[in-house]
Amino acid sequence: MQHAVDESWNIIVEWLARHSPPELALIRPPAAEDDIRETERGVGTVLPDDLVAWWRRADGQAGHGSLMPWFYSPHSAREALNKRNVWMTAWNGVMEQAAPERFAAYVAQEDQAPSGTPCKGAWLPSWLPVAGDGGGNDLFVDLRPGPAHGCVREFFRDAGASDAARWDSVAAMLADVAAGLTQEAPVHGHRIWVEDDGRISWDSDASRWSMGGRTPVDVGRLRARYAAFVTEARTGGFGPPPDGSWPAEWVAAHVARNSELLIATTRAVLADDPAGREQRRAAALAAQDWTRLQELMASAELAAAGIRYDNSDAMDPATLDRYATGGLSALASQVEGLGARLCELVGPLNRGRPTAHVHIVDAGTTILDARKGWLGVLNALWTRQLPLRTRQLRALR
Template sequence: MMADGGTALGMVLAWLDRSMPGAVSQLRPPARNEDLRAVETAVGRSLPGDLASWWRAMDGVDGTLSLIPPHHSPYSTRAALENREILLDGWNAAVGHDDPERFDALVADAEQEPAGSACRFAWLPSWLPIAGDRGGDYVFADLRPGPANGCLRLFYRDAGASDVVVWPGVAAMVAEIATGVTFDLPVAGCLPWIEAPGTLTWYVPRFRWYRGGSAFVNGPMLQERYGEFVAELRQGGFSPPARGWSAGLIAAHVARNTELLSEVANALVGMPGAAADLRYDNTAAFDPVVLNSYASLGTAALADRIASLSSNLRAATDGLDRSSPRIQIRLVEGTDVLVDGPESLSGVLNALWGRQLPLRIRQLRALRADRLP
């Protein structure tokens, strides 16, 4: 499902207002017509209608609100022109200093290519940065003529422009962001996440299940997150979901997943030398027959069960081998296989307290919020 372009920005703003109170105040007032004309004059190209509409709705953001994945903050018209000049003068000067005349000729040839054509050796005059990460990476609109006029691509400080068109235009970008943040779906391959202090970040789906590396498991945080989940479950007051899992199915999933993790963690503690023969597969935590069976127990009984299972898992984490031996791990989400091979169980357990349990807590709270007038 893709949000309609006419309502997309409103969906994004509504989500921001719910998820990050005060974030909307970082949006700048709409750009003036003279601001848009200044951009067109500097670039020597007309702005695509959706880009002009984007700036007429908000002239970028103040601060570092990373509204565009993977970590870019929208620019104002003024910031767009300032960063364009930096790239034209700085980046191009650095890569073209050996043979300026030949470099200028190559740039002139690339300017004649249709929008979306690859060009890694320079920043072209018809490229306009619309967002940046403050570290030298940009989202830019390719304003060269052609069917792809206005398409959006990424520019990296060290590697230049990516050959891949991320979005065909600003309208498509905003629509995908709106759908992603509203329904917790990937946007350009990244999922949205609100950190506790109120910071919007983006991460790849596998980080929801696996943090990677062999860092020690943070047992106290694991225990704390389970405690928060159980407390939310015991509070009750959930309404049926408009889409997705009910509270009972969320609890059933957490219970079954915790069972699977406890079995593997305890086996790993008891027989660290047999790690190669151990396997954790989260597919079993999505089995609809199993989840419905567990959910039939009721959320109160499942809360007690999860509390007991999590205590067992927490105890097992204290005994995990510090060398973090690898076991066979298969992680799926929907139809996507995120991990399939020998990995450290600690990466799964740290993602459990860092992403999985907070996600399930948010899902429970959303079901309760649905009951509010």
């Protein structure tokens, strides 16, 4: 077990040194043996060998990072015990108010159940947090007896413990993270993303196309992302792609066609006047005109249902071939013009809360087919899609 943890941790640290110095800087030195033993005494049971081996390499992180998907940062040995005590007091303190004796019996019974057994109504004494997301959710190690002893599960602030284990062990978790970093392999459906400044996060396939939410689009950054892509395309010097990858001309063709689709949908959304509709909704709300408010909401749903963005054509090899015939230089100029046009449209769009039906296909798989906030799609364009395509070009040079 020690060897498996050491091997994975060495891979993780080496990758962070090359790609994410900010995340590496958060990692603490090895935990003191006294801290590990104090945590063990506090839980009242022997800690798994792989968890102890991990703490002997690094005592969590000083500050919040995103080393473990999705947004979890490892706890130190002391933090783990402190977090456990908080859960035991805060969560259980609320749950036991109605019937303290019955709740105590329930906790005692569930704490003797086999490790991995679902338990929604309490934080059990044999659970130990090992990482947190900074928002009140934790990864924890289930230390109850049984074949699943040492499995890693999630505890959500509002919903309690997950029914299923996310990993069989801490060692399995670290092995998955090492593979996710070095091979860009999905870890429970999430892939690593490295920002230009070295900060990391984990994306779902859908979030790389639509970030959701109603955050206004940063037009300046969108313009800069288009400019960076155009510069990369015009620099040239691209070689043949690896098997299964797009050539440089296809990458540029995709950005051109996808920009056309985004412009068409944005124009349709603007024609629907989201800002004006929002003003009418606010006026009805202020006047407490509930009938009018319901009418406005119904009309918004009908309008949004008719606005659709579908990226299928921008992923179609026949389309990419057709667009690529003009050559890379012409495509770069086309993307430059389309990017400028889209940026001009986004400003007025930021005043409302527009939606559209979004259909996303990637690698031949439909990953999103639902009504979504349109600003979230445009935010994903500058935060993920354009940087991703720029990096695809750079990798071909």
